[in-house]
Amino acid sequence: MLSFLETDKDLLKYSSFHTPATARYFFELREKQDIPKLHNIWGFAQENNLPIVFLGSGTNILFAFDIFEGIIIRNTLKGIEWKDNIVTVATGELISPLSLQISKKISEKFKTSEKGPHGPDKSFIRSGDMGNSCENRSHSSPEEGLSEGDVLKSTTSEDTEIGTGSSHFTEVFSLFGKWVGLPGTVGGAVAGNAGCFGFEAKDTLIQANIFDMETGEYITLRNKELDFSYRHSILKDYSNWFLVDTIFRTNLISDDTTNPRTFRSGKQPGGFTCGSFFRNPPGDSAGRLIDQVGLKGHRIGGVKVSEVHANFFLNDKKGSYQDILTLRDLAKEKVQEMFGIELQEEVRIIENK
Ligand SMILES: Cc1cc2nc3c(=O)[nH]c(=O)nc-3n(C[C@H](O)[C@H](O)[C@H](O)COP(=O)(O)OP(=O)(O)OC[C@H]3O[C@@H](n4cnc5c(N)ncnc54)[C@H](O)[C@@H]3O)c2cc1C
Structure with a gap:
C-alpha cells in the first residue's frame, strides 16, 4: 500500500x-x-x-x-502562464474563471489595437472562420500554420497565416466568453471536448501535455493527435494518460452578443445535476426527445427529470445512483420505443468491474 x-x-x-x-x-x-x-x-x-x-x-x-x-x-493542479496570445494552463484550473480572465484580456487587447495607428489587430481569428455548429464541424485547427516547436512563440506572422482579419466587427467579444458559466476543470473540458454556443475545446487547444502513468514519462500531443469529436478526445481511451497542462490559443473573437450566463439561468436548472445526461443524437436534441415521451418532471426516488431541461436529471431529494440509473433506463427505453433512437450517455458512469 x-x-x-x-x-x-x-x-x-x-x-x-x-x-x-x-x-x-x-x-x-x-x-x-x-x-x-x-x-x-x-x-x-x-x-x-x-x-x-x-x-x-x-x-x-x-x-x-x-x-x-x-x-x-x-x-487540483493550478497554474496559468501567458505568452503573447498563448496561455498554458494546469488542468486543475476551473474553466469558467479562466475563460472570464482570458475573455477580459483579449477583448481589451483587441480594443486597444483598434485605437492604434494600424487599426484592428489582424491576427485575431473570427468565429465566422470556425463554423457554427457544435457537432461535426470541419475547420482549421488552432495549431495550423505553426511549425514543430513553435507552439509557444505565437508571433503575429504565424497568427496571420490562419487568421483572416476582423476589421468588420463593430463590437468584439472573446470566444472564451462563451465558456463563462461552464462548470468543471480544464482537464475535464479537454478530455471530453466540452463546448457550448459553438465553441469547443478543440477550437482553441494547440497542445496537450500528458503524463503517461505506465511509463512515468511525459508526452505531448498536438490538436490533431487528440482525435477530437463530439464530446470525445483520445484521452477518454487511455486510462494511463493523465492530462497535466494544456496550451490554448486565445486570440479568438466573435461579434455574438449571447450572454451565456443569462442563457444558462433561463434554460438550465440549478441544483445537483451533471448537465446533459445524454449526448444529442445527430440532428436532434436528447432533451426534446425525453420531453416528447412525457418524462419531463418524472421522478424516481430522490431524482427527477428537470422541468426546465429534460436532458438534465436533478438529484433534489437525496437520491441515489440507483435512482439515476433507473431514470436513465426509463428514458432510453421510452425514446427507443417512440422514436427508434438509442440515446447514448454523455455523463461518464463509473461502475465496479
Ligand atoms: C449545470 C451543468 C451544465 C453543463 N453544461 C455543459 C455544456 O454546456 N457543454 C459541455 O460540454 N458540458 C457541460 N457540462 C458538463 C461538464 O461541465 C463538462 O463536461 C466539464 O468539462 C467536465 O469537467 P470536470 O472537471 O467536471 O470533469 P469530470 O466530470 O471530473 O471528468 C470528466 C471526464 O474527464 C476525464 N478527466 C478529467 N480530468 C482529466 C485529466 N486531467 N486527464 C485525463 N482525463 C481527465 C475524467 O476521467 C472523465 O472521463 C455541464 C455540467 C453541468 C453540471
Missing part, C-alpha cells in the same frame, strides 16, 4: 450529482512535483488489479457504486 493514498474516501461532494459513494483508494494531485507519484500509483494498481479513474470537478461523472474497488485521482 502506498502511504500517500487515502483510503475509504467519501466521494459525496466530488460528483455534481451528489450521490453517496466511497472510494477504496483516493489521491488528490495538488502539486506538479507530485506527478511522478502517479507512476507509483499505476504500479500499485497493476499489482492489485485495480482500475484508475481521473476526476476533475466531477461535473460530468456519476459514481455508480457504493464502494469503488479502485483508485480515484482527483486533479
Whole structure:
C-alpha cells in the first residue's frame, strides 16, 4: 500500500450529482512535483488489479457504486502562464474563471489595437472562420500554420497565416466568453471536448501535455493527435494518460452578443445535476426527445427529470445512483420505443468491474 493514498474516501461532494459513494483508494494531485507519484500509483494498481479513474470537478461523472474497488485521482493542479496570445494552463484550473480572465484580456487587447495607428489587430481569428455548429464541424485547427516547436512563440506572422482579419466587427467579444458559466476543470473540458454556443475545446487547444502513468514519462500531443469529436478526445481511451497542462490559443473573437450566463439561468436548472445526461443524437436534441415521451418532471426516488431541461436529471431529494440509473433506463427505453433512437450517455458512469 502506498502511504500517500487515502483510503475509504467519501466521494459525496466530488460528483455534481451528489450521490453517496466511497472510494477504496483516493489521491488528490495538488502539486506538479507530485506527478511522478502517479507512476507509483499505476504500479500499485497493476499489482492489485485495480482500475484508475481521473476526476476533475466531477461535473460530468456519476459514481455508480457504493464502494469503488479502485483508485480515484482527483486533479487540483493550478497554474496559468501567458505568452503573447498563448496561455498554458494546469488542468486543475476551473474553466469558467479562466475563460472570464482570458475573455477580459483579449477583448481589451483587441480594443486597444483598434485605437492604434494600424487599426484592428489582424491576427485575431473570427468565429465566422470556425463554423457554427457544435457537432461535426470541419475547420482549421488552432495549431495550423505553426511549425514543430513553435507552439509557444505565437508571433503575429504565424497568427496571420490562419487568421483572416476582423476589421468588420463593430463590437468584439472573446470566444472564451462563451465558456463563462461552464462548470468543471480544464482537464475535464479537454478530455471530453466540452463546448457550448459553438465553441469547443478543440477550437482553441494547440497542445496537450500528458503524463503517461505506465511509463512515468511525459508526452505531448498536438490538436490533431487528440482525435477530437463530439464530446470525445483520445484521452477518454487511455486510462494511463493523465492530462497535466494544456496550451490554448486565445486570440479568438466573435461579434455574438449571447450572454451565456443569462442563457444558462433561463434554460438550465440549478441544483445537483451533471448537465446533459445524454449526448444529442445527430440532428436532434436528447432533451426534446425525453420531453416528447412525457418524462419531463418524472421522478424516481430522490431524482427527477428537470422541468426546465429534460436532458438534465436533478438529484433534489437525496437520491441515489440507483435512482439515476433507473431514470436513465426509463428514458432510453421510452425514446427507443417512440422514436427508434438509442440515446447514448454523455455523463461518464463509473461502475465496479
Ligand atoms: C449545470 C451543468 C451544465 C453543463 N453544461 C455543459 C455544456 O454546456 N457543454 C459541455 O460540454 N458540458 C457541460 N457540462 C458538463 C461538464 O461541465 C463538462 O463536461 C466539464 O468539462 C467536465 O469537467 P470536470 O472537471 O467536471 O470533469 P469530470 O466530470 O471530473 O471528468 C470528466 C471526464 O474527464 C476525464 N478527466 C478529467 N480530468 C482529466 C485529466 N486531467 N486527464 C485525463 N482525463 C481527465 C475524467 O476521467 C472523465 O472521463 C455541464 C455540467 C453541468 C453540471
